[in-house]
Amino acid sequence: MFDVTAYYVHGRYARRAEPAQAHAAREKRRNIRNTTTLYHQACSIAYSNANLDKQQFTVQRPHRPEQNSLEETAKGLSGETIRGYRTVSWTAATLLASDPPWELQAQMLAEVYRYRSSLRARGQIPSADQIRRIRAQGQRALIDWWMEDLGSPAAGLATVDAIRLNLRCWVKRRHGVRSFRLTQVLTGHGSFSKYLHQIAGREVTPACHACGGPSDTARHTLEDCVAWGPQRCALVAVTGEALSLPSVVRSMLGSESC
Structure with missing residues (x-):
């Protein structure tokens, strides 16, 4: 899997x-x-x-x-x-x-x-x-x-937009676990150059180390970064739709394997 x-x-x-x-x-x-x-x-x-x-x-x-x-x-x-x-x-x-x-x-x-x-x-x-x-x-x-x-x-805002419309199902969800990696993607606060540059002060530039893009964010990693193309294709095969935070949340709620 x-x-x-x-x-x-x-x-x-x-x-x-x-x-x-x-x-x-x-x-x-x-x-x-x-x-x-x-x-x-x-x-x-x-x-x-x-x-x-x-x-x-x-x-x-x-x-x-x-x-x-x-x-x-x-x-x-x-x-x-x-x-x-x-x-x-x-x-x-x-x-x-x-x-x-x-x-x-x-x-x-x-x-x-x-x-x-x-x-x-x-x-x-x-x-x-x-x-x-x-x-x-x-x-x-x-x-x-x-x-x-x-x-x-x-x-x-991004977290709310991804979950609010499915709030009842999210609260009732009993399968799966919340890892710190998943939390970083859903919040945008984590190992992303823009966060590390603007908030944590641990990066000189917000540029993506993997593809050279101007802004490395959770959304960039999930949807756009060319360095993660093969993994993105594999994830799309699981979710069945284009990647975005709302689509990831829907897949988490609809399948115990996601």
């Missing part, structure tokens, strides 16, 4: 991939830690009937005395989950991690809690089926709110 991850990233700064089992175990631990932290934060916000303005939420980190917004904390956890660079935006990091904004999750939990409380106030005890149905409705509403929120992103 064609090794997609070997095609995704090139350059002198690319790291060697760890074994698949070790990667899966590491990601599982990260997801558990992320989910546990998120659950306690969101429940605390929702059940206290707090004002759901994300700019007002702050947390204290022991190694950094200044106050950090909840958004920054969510970005850090999501960034660790997707194995992305710290320069990846909050919007892109949480989207790739399938982690909706915490204030939206808190709002959903609060709505579910208020509905269940209203039933109990009328002397009705919701059944297990009712509770599952209520939670499913809350999850659908959460995705709707998130899609609306992603309608005008301030950053991570």
Whole structure:
């Protein structure tokens, strides 16, 4: 089978991939830690009937005395989950991690809690089926709110454009793993000369080392770089359509082999 991850990233700064089992175990631990932290934060916000303005939420980190917004904390956890660079935006990091904004999750939990409380106030005890149905409705509403929120992103535009229309399928996706190479392609932050030149300051020029093109970006590597022509043909044979970030995402969602 064609090794997609070997095609995704090139350059002198690319790291060697760890074994698949070790990667899966590491990601599982990260997801558990992320989910546990998120659950306690969101429940605390929702059940206290707090004002759901994300700019007002702050947390204290022991190694950094200044106050950090909840958004920054969510970005850090999501960034660790997707194995992305710290320069990846909050919007892109949480989207790739399938982690909706915490204030939206808190709002959903609060709505579910208020509905269940209203039933109990009328002397009705919701059944297990009712509770599952209520939670499913809350999850659908959460995705709707998130899609609306992603309608005008301030950053991570390419990542949002690639995933937003398939957001429900992306969140439900259970096959495959997110490697740091895949994250670099989906965010544009990684071993690409333009990123290394403009943001990381580790390249003198944004030109492509492989083909000499003026701007080496994730899109250039995926769609245009002539040095990767054979690998691109093999990947097109798998996806069945011209390469672009949206087409790669669609192939990831539609096939467990991609």
